[in-house]
Amino acid sequence: LSNKKFHPEPTRVKVGNHEIGPDTLTIMAGPCAVETEEQLMTIARAVKKAGAQFVRGGAYKPRTSPYSFQGLEEEGLRYMAEAKKEFGLNTICEVISEAAIEAAAKYVDMLQIGARNMQNFQLLREAGRSGMPVLLKRGLAATVDEWLNAAEYIISEGNPRVVLCERGIRTYETATRNTLDLSAIPVIREKSHLPIIVDPSHATGVFSYVPPLAKAAVACGADGLMIEVHNDPEHALSDGPQSLTFSNFDQLMNELQAYTRLA
Numbered sequence: 001l002s003n004k005k006f007h008p009e010p011t012r013v014k015v016g017n018h019e020i021g022p023d024t025l026t027i028m029a030g031p032c033a034v035e036t037e038e039q040l041m042t043i044a045r046a047v048k049k050a051g052a053q054f055v056r057g058g059a060y061k062p063r064t065s066p067y068s069f070q071g072l073e074e075e076g077l078r079y080m081a082e083a084k085k086e087f088g089l090n091t092i093c094e095v096i097s098e099a100a101i102e103a104a105a106k107y108v109d110m111l112q113i114g115a116r117n118m119q120n121f122q123l124l125r126e127a128g129r130s131g132m133p134v135l136l137k138r139g140l141a142a143t144v145d146e147w148l149n150a151a152e153y154i155i156s157e158g159n160p161r162v163v164l165c166e167r168g169i170r171t172y173e174t175a176t177r178n179t180l181d182l183s184a185i186p187v188i189r190e191k192s193h194l195p196i197i198v199d200p201s202h203a204t205g206v207f208s209y210v211p212p213l214a215k216a217a218v219a220c221g222a223d224g225l226m227i228e229v230h231n232d233p234e235h236a237l238s239d240g241p242q243s244l245t246f247s248n249f250d251q252l253m254n255e256l257q258a259y260t261r262l263a
């Protein structure tokens with residue numbers, strides 16, 4: 001179902017009035033984690049002003065350590081719904097369980113399946129059954145075929161609204177958090193009709209590496225970008241070192257204007 005052979009036209013995934021696909025460069029930006037109502041509203045205002053169509057923000061955080069901040073859960077989802085109402089942004093949140101999918105369906109526009117859950121097949125099936133648009137991140141050590149099979153789990157439940165997200169894979173290199181696999185973009189293009197966006201924030205783990213790789217991803221034909229932006233990266237509860245400040249994000253968005261697909 002994800003195979004281009006049986007569906008040669010590129011898929012456009014509709015989220016509210018917005019379409020993720022080849023006609024527009026979709027920008028999803030926001031904090032790694034929703035921390036407070038004020039934090040999310042401040043960031044949502046800034047990313048909207050800079051031209052993003054989506055605000056992202058984790059309410060359920062599957063952290064590497066169980067002692068790290070785990071997210072505000074339903075309270076965080078409520079703040080996302082407020083940001084949508086206030087700024088007219090589409091909203092996306094990661095889900096990590098069936099209960100989280102049920103809660104997210106009440107508050108946000110799009111579900112995100114994180115890298116660590118890419119092969120959580122039960123979760124994929126439940127995301128499929130929800131009928132909601134799903135952003136499927138590539139697993140930390142997943143091949144392109146494994147990733148497309150994960151998409152297949154969602155689509156085979158009768159939900160074709162799947163967008164792929166390349167977010168870097170594990171290699172022997174330690175200078176960056178992961179290694180961004182830009183070649184995944186043309187590879188996916190050849191194999192699948194699904195839209196693909198790129199997350200240079202989790203791929204690199206370093207804010208100064210985010211803008212060059214964001215631009216490279218667009219040059220490679222990505223349909224959009226997911227970028228972590230924070231009002232105070234130094235004090236962020238998660239992923240501060242890779243988060244762009246508002247002015248860094250503004251500058252990147254201005255540079256991306258060179259690409260005419262930016263709506």
Ligand code: PEP
Pocket residue numbers: 032058094113114115116137167199202
């Ligand atoms: C995220 O986007 O918040 C996240 C945790 O990313 P990933 O699943 O790619 O690590």
Ligand code: MN
Pocket residue numbers: 032033202228238239
């Ligand atoms: Mn993060």
